[in-house]
Amino acid sequence: MRTFLIFTLLFFLSWSSKAQFIVAGKIVNKNGNIISGASVYLKGSYDGTSSIADGTFAFKTTKEGKQVITIQSVGFKSIEQIIELTTDILQPIYVLYEDEKTLETVSIVAGSFDASDERKAVALKPMDIVTTASASGDIYGALSTLPGTQTVGETGKLFVRGGDDYEARTFIDGLQVESPYQQRLEGIPTKGRFSPMLFSGTFFSTGGYSAEYGQALSSVVLLKTDGAPASDKLNINLYSLGLGIAGTKKLKKSTYVAAFDYSNLGPYFKIVPQNTTWVKAPQTSSGSLNVINHIGSGLSKTLFSYNDDRSALDYPYYGYSKPNVLLALDNKNIFIKNSFQTNLSNGTMLKTGIGFSLDRNDLSLDSLIINDKFISGQIKVALVTRVLQQISLNYGGDLLLKNFDENIKIMEVQQKLGFNDFQSAFFTEAEYNLSSKLVFRVGVRVENSIIKDNFRLMPRMSAAYRISDHGQFSAAYGIFYQNPQTQYLKFTNELNAERADHFILNYQYKVKDRLFRIELFYKDYKNLITYSVPDIPDPANYANNGYGYAKGLDAFYRDSQSIKNGDFWISYSYLDTKKLYRDYLLYTTPKFFSKHNFNLVYKQWITELKSFIGISYTYAAGRPYYDANKPANLFLSDKTTPYHNLSVNYSYDLSSLTKIPVTFYFSVSNVFGNNNVYGYNNTFNSTSNKYDLIPVTPQANRFYLAALFISL
Known part of the structure; x- marks a missing residue:
């Protein structure tokens, strides 16, 4: 850490004694939409920088006279322009045009998906995620x-390449989000806490990701808040489940974006019967405030988010003296973050961030009451600089503080549990463009945690080679660690971090708006948590004796060119995975995973009818489940029936009737009402002296959503 501070100080002090000129501007595409992350430099020198979130850039140089400024961004044609450095150059706008040979500058894509094409997101505005029929407006x-x-429909969370849901971590503007999902009772699917309207882009990595990110065994979801909302606006959204309001106000150097949403599933459940007996249907109140400030040549983005989730149901406590007991949950969550990005005088980009989160749960099950509180804070600093014209360096560090307290009360008996953790990390990563066809990225991340107090070294390597104007190969390798989950650390601090090693080989072919990619992967698990009996406060019950693997193939094809005003993608995944972890009796495939997964998503804009139609179809092969009536050597040997879900959504523009922008939206999931089963729970029947298999099913065969989106 001392070395890191010295390097940072040197960069701040590296002012030249020679005369300096400022070169500044803004980079947009032909439609005026901002382009962030574009490389800007003076040809034949190391002076330059990258455009930040609002598309602007600025750097100082000691060069004089006629110079050539070069601007490059993946997917766009590079431009070169002669400038005269006799005074500061404050060119207001540089326009980049799309390059039909989109891979002319090679880029590393192994393990990553740009899940929200920013150029299309601008056209769709806040409707980007909503247009995927099966998503119901949820990012995940x-x-x-x-x-x-x-x-994994019973949870609603993200499971990636043989990894459990906790292995996929979410980051907002580079800062870790401890609780990205709304809190739900056991067996009730959840969704993300954050509206997709907050973000300008979503980057999804299925493995082999940058050394900048840690504490994620399988995947990272990187959400980027909007740094440049277009104009003042007010949106009112009326849902069949509730209502929402969002407004944007732009001032000279700052922008304020506020939103509030309220949902109550009670009235909906009265119309559409559920498989659960609700005492209080889920109610959610949420609000957010995003403040964007231009400070000098830098951009500051502050986000405040609040969520309040409440629900209660009659819980079928099989084998208990009562047929049903009251299960209730009250969750409150606060997330606050500030990120700042600016260009320093030597062309180095400085990125800083500070985050805070508070998650509080009050759970009651008959006479059992559990109150827990999780507090976390993070500070992060990263710098991106051009060492040579072909080499860029990304380095920095972060500090993460966690505190967890839990109070358990059963009648008059009370117990307190909890833990504290302080994590520090340093990362450095260099990207070397050997030529227009070959690029390497090599990095390392070092972490330390007061839990077990040991250092962890995590190398990350990736490369890409362009074999034609449209095709390229990529490969990635990395070691990834993640500290044990809260449910284990509250009982013992003697556990080591779990580990996964990633190996990825990727081929991608892209022509205009057609993209095909195929990827092979292998993941080797070590130090997984094992225990004999779940949820008991005995440290000796928990150990790092687990292991496993996940390997397979992912294929993806997207085409928004062949069909006029149409867009579709097809994805297929083959997964072979086994683990010995938790309280598993055998080394076997976990119950969450199926070998074959297939998705078809189609979207069609019908301009003559002012309508949009979306269709999504999902197939998943049967998942393993355990029949406790069978011997232990047949643990998780049975399979559920395959999963099928066809979902449809429809939007109609009512603006010509209402004279203001109004859109009607309707969606329905599982149109054909398939009786999907996610698995089975075992319940002992004292009468038959056998275990009854209780199917885990959706709360209802179909889910309906209707809404009016009003813009003022």
């Missing part, structure tokens, strides 16, 4: 249609 629902993911 839309990501689940991409290869590498699994259909």
Whole structure:
């Protein structure tokens, strides 16, 4: 850490004694939409920088006279322009045009998907995620249609390449989000806490990701808040489940974006019967405030988010003296973050971030009461600089503090559990463009945690080679660690971090708006948590004796060119995975995973009818389940029936009737009402002296959503 601070200080102090000129501007595409992350430099020198979130850039140089400024961004034609450095150059706008040979500059894509094409997102505005029929406006629902993911409908969370849901971590503007999902009672599917309207882009990595990110065994979801909302606006959304309001106000150097949403599933459940007896149907109140400030040549983005989730149901406590007991949950979550990005005088980009989150749960099950509180805070600093014209360096560090407290009360008996953790990390990563055909990225991440107090070294390597104007190969390798989950650390601090080693080989072919990619992967698990009996406060019950693997193939094809005003993608995943972890009796395939997963997503804009139609179809092969009536050597040997889900959504523009922008939206999932079964729970029947198999099913065969989106 001392070395890191010295390097940072040197960069701040590296001012030249020679005369300096400022070169500044803004980079957009032909439609005026901002382009962030574009490379800007003076040809034949190391002076340059990258455009930040609002498309602007600025750097200082000691060069004089006629110079050539070069601007490059993947997917666009590079431009070169002669400038005269006798004074500061404050060119207002540089326009980049799309390059039909989109892979002319090679880029590393192994393990990654750009799940929200920003150029299309601008056209769709806040409707980007909503247009995926099966997603119902949920970020994670839309990501689940991409290869590498699994259909685990009973949770609603993201499962990636043989990894449990906790192995996929979410980051907002580079800062870790401890609780990205709404809190739900056991067996009730959840969704993401954050509206897709908050973000300008979503980057989804299924493995082999950058050394900048840690504490994720399988995957990272990187959400990028909007740095440049277009104009003042007010949106009112009326749902069949509730209502929402969002507004944007732009001032000279700052922008304020506020939103509030309220949903109550009670009235909906009265119309559409559920498989659960609800005492209080899920109610959610949420609000957010995003403040964007231009400070000098930098951009500051502050996000405040609040969620309040409440629900209660009659829980079928099989084998208990009562047929049903009251299960209730009250969850409150606060997330606050600030990120700042600016260009320093020597062309180095400085990125800083600070985040805070509070998650509080009050759970009651008959006479059992559990109150827990999880607090986390993070500070992060990263710098991106051009060492040579072909080499860029990304390095920095972060500090993460966690505190968990839990109070358990059963009648008059009380117990307190909890833990504290302090994590520090340093990363450095260099990308070397050897030529227009070959690029390497080599990095390392070092982490330390006061839990077990040991250092962890994680190398990350990747490369890409362009074999034609439209095709390229990519490969990636990395070691990834993740600390044990809260449910284990509250009982013992003697556990080591779990580990996964990633190996990825990728081929991608892209022509205009057609993309095909296929990827082979292998993941080797070590130090997985094992225990004999779940949820008991005995440290000796828990160990790092687990292991496993996941291997397979992911294929993806997207085409938004062949059909006029149409867009579709097809994804397929083959997964072979086994683990010995948790309280598993054998080394076997976990119950969440199926060998074959297939998704078809189709979207059609019908301009003559002012309508949009979306169709999504998902197939998943049967998942393993355990029949406790069978011997232990047949643990998880049975399979459920395959999963089928055809979902449809429809939108109609009512603006010509209402004289203001109004859109009607309707969606329905599982149109054909398939009786999907996710698995089975075992319940002992004292009368038959055998275990009854209780199917785990959706709360209802279909889910309906209707809405009016009003813009003022």
